[in-house]
Each structure stands twice: as structure tokens, then as C-alpha cells.
Amino acid sequence: MNSDGTSSTSGATGSGDSATPRRNSKRPKYSKFTQQELPACKPILTPGWVISSFLLVCIVFIPIGLASLFASRSVVEIVDRYETACIPGGFRKDKVKYIQSDSNKTCRRNLTVNKDMKPPIYVYYQLDNFYQNHRRYVKSRSDPQLKSKSKENETNDCKPEATINGKAILPCGLIAWSLFNDTYSFSRSSQKLQVNKKDISWKSDREHKFGKDVFPKNFQNRTVKGGATLNASIPLSQQEDLIVWMRTAALPTFRKLYGKIEVELKKGDVIQVTLENNYNTYSFNGKKKLVLSTTKWIGGKNDFIGIAYLTVGGLCFLLAMSFTIIYYVKPRRLGDPTYLSWNRNPGGGANN
């Protein structure tokens, strides 16, 4: 009998299939898609593929490893840790007191160049044990305020450095408040080495993140100062030290670019550094280092990545070799039905 004109209520919850008259065949239309027969590639890890993929990794990784190791080795880096050395002997017991005092904190250091350094030579300061990625710290900033003058009162996120006497601080927040304020000047054989502090920050930051018409306001006006003060007549977009500092570092040991020396330093040169040791890392045992470094395509001095690549490459070579041996010594024919579980132990297997 036909089931045309069926009421849809009976099967309302279910398929609703019965609603269509029987005359129309409900045979599913054939298509490769619905029958799950789409053309497909079915890769199988044959010995050939296995060995060649290991060799491929090996071939790619070992040269890269060598190249990056070579690049890293050719980077010349001078690191000078000075946070203790720059405290006069008498104050070493209570460094915090010294750093908070008003005494003259000028400190002289001599650096010897071990290898020729081609310009540009980057001058970094490195802080250890400084958690610029601390949750309280990274959140304590106001990006709208930095960008546009009209939003200078948007300081809600900046606590506890949001306002002073009810007026908004600009730039607000802990990050800006703790701006690094050691300064360095360099001379080689009493000849001053110019440090170029221009373009040390990201261009994108200068142009889009920090406003050209935004000037520091009420900044570091407290008795307790966190760090550097800013010249209130220079717009934020040109306060490059601030811009660099505000790109908070990912890791608790980090470098920040201080400037660039654009002359070549020869092996054996002695560079006198006059530094103002103002920044207080003593209260939390932070280290301070001054770094002069050239760069290569790989960045700074960095042996790890080269070694890692060589290790992985070598390992893959070893794997390729051992698999070759394994395949040779104990081969298994692919797709051999005798390996099927029900063929291996007849009777006891699938068919009890």
C-alpha cells in the first residue's frame, strides 16, 4: 500500500523520512563523496620512505646546524656585569641604601675587545632576575593613553601608578614607572665613541603605538621614584628608551637595546665606559650587565640552536642507518597475510 499523505506527527521526533511519498525512490544519490570513495592518497611507511625521510631531515638539519653554529661563533660579544662592581666597597653591605642615596653613582669600567667588531655594534643592557613578564607588571599599562592625547585619562589598568593627586600620570603604570635609568658613555683611548640612540625602537611602535602629540605628564613626580624621568617636552613617539622598555621582555633574563656604536672596534682596543649606576635591582638581587655585540643573521651569540640542529640531524642519520640495518636483518614483507592475528595462531584466534 502506498503511504502517501502520511501525517508527519507520528514520526515527528525521528527521521521524518516517511513524509515523502513512496513513488520517489529514496535511494541515496550516488556520489563518490557520499559513498566515501573520494580519491585519496594512502601513504604507508615503507622502509624506503622511512629511511629517506630520516635522511632528508639529516640533509636539511646538519647544514643548517653548521651554518648557524658558524654564524653564532662569528658573533663578537662583550659582556660586563657591573651591578656589584659599581658599588663602592664601603656600601657593599647595604646596596639598597646606597642606590637610594643621593651620592654620585658614576662608575667607570674598562672593556677589552677580543676580536674585531664590525659596525653596527649594538649596546644592550641586560637584566637578570627581573620579571618583566610578571602578571602584575605586564597588565599595568594603558595603550590607549600612549597613543592618543584624547585618552590620556584612561588609566584604569595602570594601578598602582595611575594617578597622582587625582591627576592622570602619563605614561602611567608600573612598566613606565620602572623605566631603566642607568646611562652609559663610551670612549676609546679617551676619544669619545658616539652612541646612536636613534631608531633603537620598532618603527611600528613609534608610528602607531606612541603618539606624536602625547607628552609626558606628572611622570615620576612622587618621592619614591621607580626609574628614569622623561623630558616633558619630547613626545612619546620620540622617547625611544621608553618605547624599548615598554616592549616587555618575554623572559626574566633579557636585554634591551641601548644604542648603536657605528664605528669598528679593533681587537685589543680598550673601551672606557662611564656609567651612571642609578637603577635599583639590588632590592631583589637582580643582576645588571652591559653588553656590546655584533649581530649575524641568527641574531646574537647563540650556540644552542646550531647544536640542537646538529644533534637532531645526527640522530636522524643514526636512525636512518639503524633502520637500514634493522630492515636488512629482520625484514617483514609488507602486507604479508601470515602476520594477521587469525593466521598466526589458527583456531585459537578469532574463530573460537
Next chain:
Amino acid sequence: MDGSNSVGPNAVNSSSLRSGSSIRSSNSIREVNFVDLGSRARSRGGADSDGFGMSQREINDDDARLVYINDPIRTNEKFEFAGNSIRTAKYSVLTFLPRNLFEQFHRVAYIYFLVIAILNQLPQLAVFGRTASLLPLTFVLLVSAVKDAYEDYRRHRSDKIENNKLASVLVNGQFQHKKSKDIRVGEIIKVFANETLPCDMVVLSTSDPTGVAYILTINLDGESNLKTRYAKQETLAKNLENDKISGLIKCEKPNRNIYGFQANMEIDGKRMSLGPSNIVLRGCMLKNTAWAVGVAVYAGRETKVMLNSSGAPSKRSRLETHMNKEIIFLSIFLGSLCTIISICAAVWLRRHRDELDFMPFYRRKDFSDGKNDNYKYYGWGMEIVFTFLMCIIVYQIMIPISLYISMELVRIGQAYFMIRDNQLYDESSNSRFQCRALNINEDLGQIKYVFSDKTGTLTENKMEFQCATIAGVDYSGSKASLQGEQSGYSVLVDGKVLKPKMNVKVDPELLRLLKNGKGTSESNSIHNFFLALAACNTIVPIVVASADADVKLIDYQGESPDEQALVYAAAAYGYMLIERTSGHIVIDIQGDRQRFNVLGMHEFDSDRKRMSVILGCPDRTMKVFVKGADTSMFNVLDRSLNLHTTETKAHLHAFSSMGLRTLVVGMRELNASEFEQWQSSYETASTAVMGRAALLRKVATNVENNLIILGASGIEDKLQLGVPEAIESLRTADIKVWVLTGDKQETAISIGYSCKLLTRRMTQIVINNRSKESCKKSLDDALTLLKKLSSVSGAAENAGRSSEDGLGTTGLIIDGTSLVYILDTELEDQLFQVASRCTVVLCCRVAPLQKAGIVALIKKRTSDMTLAIGDGANDVSMIQMADVGIGISGQEGRQAVMASDFAMGQFRFLVPLLLVHGHWNYQRMGYMILYNFYRNAVFVFVLFWYGLFTGFTLTTAINEWSSVLYSIIYSSLPTIIVGILDKDLSRMTLLKHPQLYGAGQRNESYNTKLFWVTMIDTLWQSMAIFFTALIPYWGTDVDIASMGDLWTLAVVILVNAHLAMDVYRWTWLAHASIWGSIIATWICVMVIDAVPILVGYWAFFHVAGTGLFWLCMLGSVVAGLLPRFVVKILIEYYRPSDIQIAREAEKFGTLREFESAEVEMNSVSDPARG
């Protein structure tokens, strides 16, 4: 009539243990009332055949609903009965939002989501921005809501159509059109032929003078044959449009039993009872009757069809249950990570407690505006608590909530492919595969036990007349082809050829005797035999047009397929039933039209197990024709007249051994006095108000006596196509197939043979006992025997022989009576012991609840997955009990389908469903769950490692938008695509080697070991990703955002490459989704970094310009995947799974060898099997 309902004598029973092919003929039966359980007892109808007790029971006024006929106002005065508008939609526009949200939050996962989002709103804990934290939850809710809204919209639409259908309602003595939704209880409604009934109503009168109405109940229970309903004689005569009819119907409260109805009707002071044969139900269609008038008793949501339209019960897949266990582990991980961070934070804070006030990156002191207190510092203890809570917020995706949504989507996709599979489409019923439950797709890949119904599931439930024995002669010898000319029997009526819709094979010898041997006693018997077949039934012939305009087909409609088969058979031998009204029938006998008056009919009931009809023949003789089950017929024979009893009995035994259903036909001529006697008592009985059924039965018993046996018929319940092969496949796949049937033991056993469940060499253990003690004894015996056998076959195996030769295998045959004493008692355990050692279990004569009991027997004692497959209402309980329930949408009702999780047209579809789709679904889902655990955990671990370098303060390098998008955009699509489309093996391979199904049964794709291995791998990969980037960047001027971008991209590439490594089949979709996701991530990262207001502005473009970035990326991904790759190679090469070997064979074409090896294997074992 219906063979499945005929019950044998209560013979003496004992258990028997017999080897070989012998079949026990004794069967013990407990009266099983199928009727109450709404099963396939078809032959009701008639007057109050439901029995005296039931129909006359006074319905308590409190439990009754009072319907004043043609007085809807008074009817609805006291109680507001439901109107006829129906509402399947769940929501309205107003209630959608609250109700939908309420329903969605029933899920624990969403609550977790919500709690996290709320936690994040607390200012102390705000880790993510408000929008970012709410995004995932909103996204998920939105997707589900849109889906629900669409479904509900469709329901609304169908409701509207349904509610606005027009119906003829009697208003002020005139039938007027009224919208269906406005019909009220008590109103009188007129329905015309081929119209669907708008509500449940009691039939008052019909176009037929005797008050018969034929209805089609396909929408209700799926049965496609016509059923008869009767109007009461008292109401028949009334002309409703003129006579003001009034009366009171007192009926039971609405319930969902579509086979039962109890009511009293009081009309003109006369009181009569109403039964299920007097009510027509909403959704049915009126057929073959010009019109019918009835009074609405149940309307709208109170109609039986609406009460029955509840959804399938929700089941939870095995894999998901397992998964939830592993989720607990993940929560423990989450807790540990949070604890580690909190403890470290506590130590850090304690060590630096004196420095915190002025530490530039902490600055506890807030001295702005003259204040001098702590800023955002709530004491050491509270800080730790907050850290812990924040940890949970940051690492929340450790619990992969997105997995639940992915799983849902994947299941929808899998269902789509199952529904669309051509191989699961049934041509004969034009039905596709149906997925009614959407959450247990993967269970199909782990089935260990299949419980199958017999009739309609293994067999077609299309009865076919096979052979007959008439007057002691067996005419089954030469089963000729279809008649020589292939046309079958036909007659010419009004210049048109009339022939039966179905052709039946005929026996040429019998045909010859019919045509030539007129006058002999032999041919007389044959004549009477076929006359009985054509007349003694409730079949209604319906003439339908055929493709050829000159040829009309007669379609025999009736409730019993056995009767249909018999009438078709009679027609093939030239006794074509052409017309039936309640008063007479017309039969075309060899081209000669004869009219017989139907003087009375005693319908089938389960006490007598026979039916009879009293015919007034054209030659003015009165004859009683009786047909019924052998056991009941041989008791009412006239011993002196029957010469052929012994032969007939022997033939009957032979028939039933062949798996045929048998019916015995007898007759008697009534002389005038006998007839008058019968007639007067018949009339009294059929007009009796009280106890009509019992009286009628008594009349019947009186007249069905001293019969001459005419012969017996053998009807084949044909096996469905491909059943033996399907069972063979399932058994090769190590799935145990149990058959549970209501049939007689002999029939069950013979079907067992024909579908290759049983083999001749198999040892059979038969248990049919009538007491607990004997059951216990037979079970004990069976167990001893089985132990002996297994030791023998064990020895044989040791001797290098395959145990597959059938010697070691046993079949258990147990009947329902024995099960009564075994199920739910301490004997259950023993039965389980016995049954689980047997290869085959056949349960016959089981009641529906016993079927469920047997399923429960296995479910309780093993962790194996069970599947129940059936087609009838009597299988419902079993379908619901089993882990997976499958309904066959075939001949019998829709109830099995309604209760099932999946529905399909044929039993043989079980093979592609389980072996192919089940296998795929399981593999895909298992992998997907593991992968999702891995994917989220690896991300969380990367966050966690970074947390160790931020002073334990949960700063995330990866920006919050990437965190949120990670599980939505960056890595979700590939796993869904792979979860829907990946195939480890092709359909062909899976079907050829059913053993491959074992992977699912052995939990190979997802188990606790794999989980831990995956977690270790996760740990390594996260470390590789994190530290490969951390070490070279240590002490450089890299900023948080750049590092975050590096890690984001590295993780996304890593997880997608990991997936790529495990994909079996690279279709273009897999390519697109995997590489597309990586590209999408790239684009998202760039977009996020192009927003000036975010901290990480332009970071990506800076860092991507450095060589180190790319080196770290490449190095970390390769280093991360290397161990997994090596392990994968080693396992694939030296511990290959069956699937792996089959894949290789597929690829390298060793498949042919593969098969030849198989053949060899089989040839060793085959000779014995034959």
C-alpha cells in the same frame, strides 16, 4: 492462524541433550499473552474478542473520561480535555532563549564552561578580557541554539500544516468543515476514504451497512495491511444529520497503548461495551470505506499516536564512558598543574616577602593619592588561592570541552554517511538507513553479541505458500516453477483481466487433479481444501490498477500474512477471492463466479487457536470451514471419518522440519437443524451485552466439532536475502549471534539450519523444562558436557587440527518456559556459563520481556557490547535494553523502529553497518578523542612551562585571543574532517575480512594504555616546543608577544603535523583542512598583531623577519614529532596490527595473495563445515 501464536500441547517435558540433527518435537509452552504486550497478535477485531473480563469491567468513574456524544460543551464543561491542536515543537519565540539555555546547561561540560567564565569575571581573577573569556561559551551555545532553532522551526511548520487540515464536523445537525485544531472531544466527525483521521474516535457508523471500516495504520505502527474496525449495531442505523444523537461514552484515561481501548457506551438507555476494535486512531487512514462517522474521544496531545511519539531513550556510547574516566585523569592533571604553580608562587612570595613593596615589577605598595596601603594584595594565603583559581581559568582547556562539540559534529557527519550509503538502502521498502540516536555511532564498532529476532528480521515475514497435504497426499514433491506460461491464474471480468498481485508457485500434479479429476473423492477434498483457503479468513480483496490498463490486480489485504499467503495460493489454483463484504463473499472458482453467504464467522482467539467460517453455498448447503494450528485441530476431528490423520501428521512433521509454518484445514457440513441451532445461539451471543466474547467462544467450540480433515498447508516464512551470508560474516568477525524468537522450537531450529546458524555436526543442547529443579539439572548436565567437549577439542587443537570443523561447537536451544525458571534466579549464572561456551544460542517461545532478560543476562556479566535487532513491538524491550538497538523497518510495526537507535530495511545490512561503518566510526572516534586530549594538553603544557618563568603568575605569552581561537579555529576543523572522513581500510577489505572487526572488540583504538602513552608524548612535545624556543631566546631582547606568536604557530603546526602523520587517507578535504588550518592560524596571528591597541602590535612581522624564529619553528616541530615517528615506525613494522597489514596489502596489491591464503585456510576447515 498466525503461526507464531499457535501453542502446542503441554507435553511432558524433560531436558534433552542430543547430538546431531534430531529435532525435539516436544515443546512446552507457558501461555504468553502477546496481546497485552502489544505484539503481533493480529486477529482481533470482531466483537469483543478481547475477552469477557476486560471489556465488561466497570470503569471506575474516577479513572474514566466521560464523553457526551455530540455535546462537546458538556463534555468539556467539567474537565478541560485537550484540544486537537498538536504541538511537537519545543519552543515558542518567547520561550526559546530561556528554555534552550536551560536545556543546554544540562550538560556538565557547559556548566564547567560557565563556572570558568564566571570566575573570570571576578576582578581579582580576571585573566582574560571579558569578551575573550566569554567567546568559547557563547560560540558553543550559539551553534547548538541555531541547530535547535532550525529543528524546532521545522517542527513548527509541520505542526501548522497538521493543525490546519480540514475535517468535517457535525455542527447543528450538519457536517461543516473545521480546522483540525478546533476539534473538541465529544464532537462527531465524518471522515472520507483515503483521509487521515484527525483524532482518536469511536466509530459510530460507516458507509458499510454492517458497520465495517477498514483502516490503514502504517503511520501508527507501520503495518501496511488493512485492519477492520466496527461500528456498534446500536449506532449504525442512526442518521446523524437528522436524528439528534446523544449518549455517553465512559472511557479510560488517555494512554499510549495503541492496541488497547476500554470503554462503555450508553446510548438510548442501552449500554454496551467498546473495545479496541471500535476505535480508530489519529494518524490512521480510512481505506475502502466511503465514509465513517465517529465521536472524538481523545484529541491533540492525548491521542495515542502523540503519546507514543516520544523519542528514543538516550544511550551513552562505550567510548564516551571510557573517555569520561580519562577526563577525570585530565582533571587531576589540571589540579596538579595548578597546585604546582600555586606552591611555587607561595614559595616565591614568601622568599620575596620583604622585597615585594618596592620590587619594580611587583610594587605591592600603593602610595598614589596619599594612600599608603597594599595594592591588589590580599595576604599570602589569599594570593595562593587566587593563583590556584586563575590557574584553572588559564589552563581550562585541559578539559577538552570543544571535544564534546566536535564529537557531536563528527557523529552527525558519520550519520550522514551512513544514511547516504547506497548499500544500506533497501529497495523493497524504499527505506534508507535511519540514525535515530546520534550518540552511539562508535558503539557499532565494538559489538560482541547480536540478539536477533526471527520473524521479520531474519525472515521476510512475507509468507509464501509452499506445499500442501490434502487427504493424506503430500503435494510438496515436485515444486514446479511458476506456471509454465508464467502468467499465473487470471480471470476476465468486464473485459478486463483480473489477476492476483502475487504469483505463487503451483504444483502441476495438484493443478492437473483440480482440472481433470472432477467427481472423485480426491478432487472433492481438494476442492473443499482450496475453498476453505479462499473463504476461511478475514482477507479483503482490493482491486488496484496495474501498469497495463487492461489488467487489474487483486491485492489481498489482511492482518495476517499467513492468511494472505493462503488466499494467494488458493487464487493460483483457481479459487480467486474477488469480493468480500460482511454478508457474502464472491469466489471465482475455475472461471465460475460463485457467491457464498457468510452466515457467521468465529474469529481467531488464542484459546481455540483456530478460526471458522460458516458458509451458505450456492447449492444451498451449509458448511463450516475451520483452520488452525495442528494441535488444536486434531482435538476436534471426527475420529471415525478421518482416514488420513496419520499421514497428515507425518507430513506436518516433515513440513515443520523444513521450516514451514503449518496450518490444518478441516470442514463439516451442517444439516438444517444443526444450522438453526447454531444460528440462534450465534445471534444471541453476538447481541449479548454481557460476556459476548465468552458466549461466542462457546458457540464456536460447539460448531467446530466432528470435522473432516481436509489437509494442511505449509507456508514458508522466507529468509531475507543474504541472511546466511550475513550471519557467517558476523561469526567470522567473532560476533556471537543469538536468535530469540516467539516461534515454535521446530520452526526455530529449522530456521537456524537454513540461515547456517546451526550445522549438522554441531552438538545441540536442548533445554525445555517445566520446573526449576529440572532446569538446574539440565544446566548442570550441559555444563559438564561442554567441559568435556572443550577438553576434547582442546586436545584436537593441540594435535594440530582446527577446531572449526563443527565438532567442538555447540548450540544451545532453550525455550521460554525454561527461561521463566532461570532468569532472575540463581540459575542465571549457570545459564550464562553454558550460553557463553556455546557458539550458537537459540531461544524459542520467548516473551518480549524475556528477550530483554536475556540481553540483560549478558550485559550484567560481561563488559561486551550487545546489539539487539528486531522488527516487532515484541522486540522493543530488547532493543531498549541492548547497548545498541536496531529496528528493522519492515513488515511489522513502527514500534521497534521508534524504540531503536538505528533503523534499516534488511538484516543483511548489519554486515556493512557493523563491519564497515561501525569499524570506521570506532576508529575515527577513538583516534579523535585521543587526539583532542593531546591537542589541548600540549597547549596547556606550553602555557604551564611558561608559567614557571614568570614568577608563577600565569602571564601567558600566547595572547588571549589566540588561546581562545586555538580550539575553535586553529586546530578544530582537521580533527572533525578526519573524524568524519578518514578510513583506515576500504569497504571491500573490511567486508572480505570480517576478522578485522576485532580491533574494535579489543578496544584497540582507545584504551587506558594508549591514553598514557599519548600523555607522555604530549609532555615531550610540549617541552620540545617550549624549550627549543626558550633556550636560544634566553637573554635576548625578545618581547612577550613575539615569543607568544612563535609558540602559537609552532604548537599549531605541531598538532596539525601530528594529525597529518596519522591520517590514513589523504583526500582533498583532509589536505584542505589540515593545511588550511595552518594557513588560517597564520592569518589570524597576523590579523591580531595588526591591531595597534593590543600589546603585541606588529610583533609577528618583526620576529618573522629574523632567522632564529624560523629555525626555532622548524627545529621544535621536528624534534617534537621525532619520538612519535620512530615509535610509530617500530610498531607498524614489528608489531603490526591486523589493520596495518591489511592496509599494506590493500596498497601493494598483495590482496590477491591475501585471499588465496584465506582460501587455503578455509579449505583446511571446510570439509567438516559442509
